[in-house]
Amino acid sequence: MCGIVGYVGQKEKKEILLDGLQELEYRGYDSAGIAIIENRQLKHFKAIGKLENLRAKTKDYESDGFGVSIGHTRWATHGKPTELNAHPHLGEYSFVVHNGIIENYQELKVELQEQGVNFLSQTDTETIVHLFESYCEKKGDGFDSFTKTINKLEGAYATLLVTEVQPDTIFFAKNGSPMLIGFDGEDVYFASSDTPIIGMATEVYYLEDGEYGYAKDGEVKLFDANGEKNFTKKPLATDKAMAQKDGYRFFMEKEIYEQSDVMNDTMMGRVLDDRVEFEELGVELFEGINNIKICACGTSYHSALTGSYLLERIAKIPCQVEIASEFRYKEPLLKDDTLFITISQSGETADTLEALKMAKRAGLKSLSICNVDNSSIVRESDRAILTRAGIEKGVASTKAFATQTMVLWMLTLYVAELKNSVSKEKLQSELDAMRHTPKALLVTDRLHEKLHRLSKRYLHGHGFFFIGRDIFFPLALEGALKLKEISYLHAEGYPAGEMKHGPIALADSELFTIALMPRSLHYDKIKSNVEELSARDSTILAISPEPFELADDFIQTKYDSHPMLEFFEMMVVTQLLSLEVSIRLGNDVDMPRNLAKSVTVE
Numbered sequence: 001m002c003g004i005v006g007y008v009g010q011k012e013k014k015e016i017l018l019d020g021l022q023e024l025e026y027r028g029y030d031s032a033g034i035a036i037i038e039n040r041q042l043k044h045f046k047a048i049g050k051l052e053n054l055r056a057k058t059k060d061y062e063s064d065g066f067g068v069s070i071g072h073t074r075w076a077t078h079g080k081p082t083e084l085n086a087h088p089h090l091g092e093y094s095f096v097v098h099n100g101i102i103e104n105y106q107e108l109k110v111e112l113q114e115q116g117v118n119f120l121s122q123t124d125t126e127t128i129v130h131l132f133e134s135y136c137e138k139k140g141d142g143f144d145s146f147t148k149t150i151n152k153l154e155g156a157y158a159t160l161l162v163t164e165v166q167p168d169t170i171f172f173a174k175n176g177s178p179m180l181i182g183f184d185g186e187d188v189y190f191a192s193s194d195t196p197i198i199g200m201a202t203e204v205y206y207l208e209d210g211e212y213g214y215a216k217d218g219e220v221k222l223f224d225a226n227g228e229k230n231f232t233k234k235p236l237a238t239d240k241a242m243a244q245k246d247g248y249r250f251f252m253e254k255e256i257y258e259q260s261d262v263m264n265d266t267m268m269g270r271v272l273d274d275r276v277e278f279e280e281l282g283v284e285l286f287e288g289i290n291n292i293k294i295c296a297c298g299t300s301y302h303s304a305l306t307g308s309y310l311l312e313r314i315a316k317i318p319c320q321v322e323i324a325s326e327f328r329y330k331e332p333l334l335k336d337d338t339l340f341i342t343i344s345q346s347g348e349t350a351d352t353l354e355a356l357k358m359a360k361r362a363g364l365k366s367l368s369i370c371n372v373d374n375s376s377i378v379r380e381s382d383r384a385i386l387t388r389a390g391i392e393k394g395v396a397s398t399k400a401f402a403t404q405t406m407v408l409w410m411l412t413l414y415v416a417e418l419k420n421s422v423s424k425e426k427l428q429s430e431l432d433a434m435r436h437t438p439k440a441l442l443v444t445d446r447l448h449e450k451l452h453r454l455s456k457r458y459l460h461g462h463g464f465f466f467i468g469r470d471i472f473f474p475l476a477l478e479g480a481l482k483l484k485e486i487s488y489l490h491a492e493g494y495p496a497g498e499m500k501h502g503p504i505a506l507a508d509s510e511l512f513t514i515a516l517m518p519r520s521l522h523y524d525k526i527k528s529n530v531e532e533l534s535a536r537d538s539t540i541l542a543i544s545p546e547p548f549e550l551a552d553d554f555i556q557t558k559y560d561s562h563p564m565l566e567f568f569e570m571m572v573v574t575q576l577l578s579l580e581v582s583i584r585l586g587n588d589v590d591m592p593r594n595l596a597k598s599v600t601v602e
């Protein structure tokens, strides 16, 4: 995820910005930049890759005296990680940094281009600075121009803008992406999270959505739709490690809670009123395609399996899924009417990358679904869809899985429309459900507390079976993988209907069955399967919107109208269960033994 820092005051600005950006490194980025105005002079530096590159570029520069300054680390979403696409973005006499996505940037860009504005980057962000200058016309009132600019933007943003027209002022706005203002009694700091300003500022104000304003002479003027407003500063935390985790105990916990928000980013600009749009795809990718093959490893393989149900059922296109390490050596038959999709959080998994190279050698068209732009898999693929989950630090994947699954659901609707295999009514009902997903992913205190209490009953036994049918089978596989990764307890995911063909022999009171029982998909079928296990005395934890009297433990879910909403809600339950079991067992949740986040060896 991108990071923002800003500072207005007398101190040396380059170091404040670079040190601040360093504190945001853990969020992941692929380019960085800073812009400083002092003595009415605008200076800026950008570099791709690590901050060291930016440090090297700025080593002979030192800021001196009063000035304003902004900095940014960019995690590419619109446009490749190049220097031109790196922030801050320049107009003629102003610079802007931005986190989030401007949804209507295409329209704004066209309007500005018609007025003769020249765009240098492929980013949505650049529209902000040109829009500002189109109102400001070099001499105008900076704040009035900034307000007009903000009023035109749709989507999510946290943004800082500096301009030679008012070289003592930083303009700021927040809507949907985080931003805070720090104070040390003299100067004013900005950042997208606490860590860059801990140790410098002593007090903080966390901006609310819809707030904007400016900082000048050590003071901040704050506004919202109702005009100027007062605000109350709070003491700033002092513990950086805690601040990186936004107060959560583990990165994995933070990432589970983040899922609702990142899903909005995944859908932004893609889920439209009446269809799904991927500007990164073209119709030609699907020309002559009658079949889809998906290759992945681990958690990504589970999202692939989920996607295959959706693609066949809704888009009516045959779809097979393969574990990449198996695919590589099975001498697969590859036909050129097959679109080859790879899914990878990191984009670096060796088996997946090699599978992709094989498919390319066989002449297949390729598409990757990935969280890291410019990763090996993205570079190797003809086309790529970024999941926009932001960096994932916990080794056990959570938000990456959620966003991969969402991309596959969106892709299903995209292909279905292209192939004319879905009615308008069905498409509309899928889109409606899709828009509800962020809600289904919200973690309530009540749910988390309940799983915390339940978890103490699941610390022993001779194994767990997560069971489900249809798309809830891959979710069962993923639930079991999460549990074994971080608890080291034996867990398997199984199709519920298959238990009677062998595994039921294991059933006794020390076998824990985690039953995924959605109401919207084959409820009666799975109910009978769970009853069979209950009759053999297996301990049952049922997850369902429908009360189930044979369950030993029961988590009642809220959604019951659409399978994908039930899927995402149950996914959160299984993630929290694993987390709480692992914490009770005293394990290192974020760095489980024997595992690595990115496996670049065969």
Ligand code: G6P
Residues within 6 Å of the ligand: 297, 298, 299, 300, 343, 344, 345, 346, 347, 348, 349, 352, 395, 396, 397, 595, 596, 597, 598, 599
């Ligand atoms: C490793 C990780 C898993 C991950 C798998 C695939 O095994 O520990 O969490 O699912 O690699 O990674 P990818 O980056 O390709 O999704």
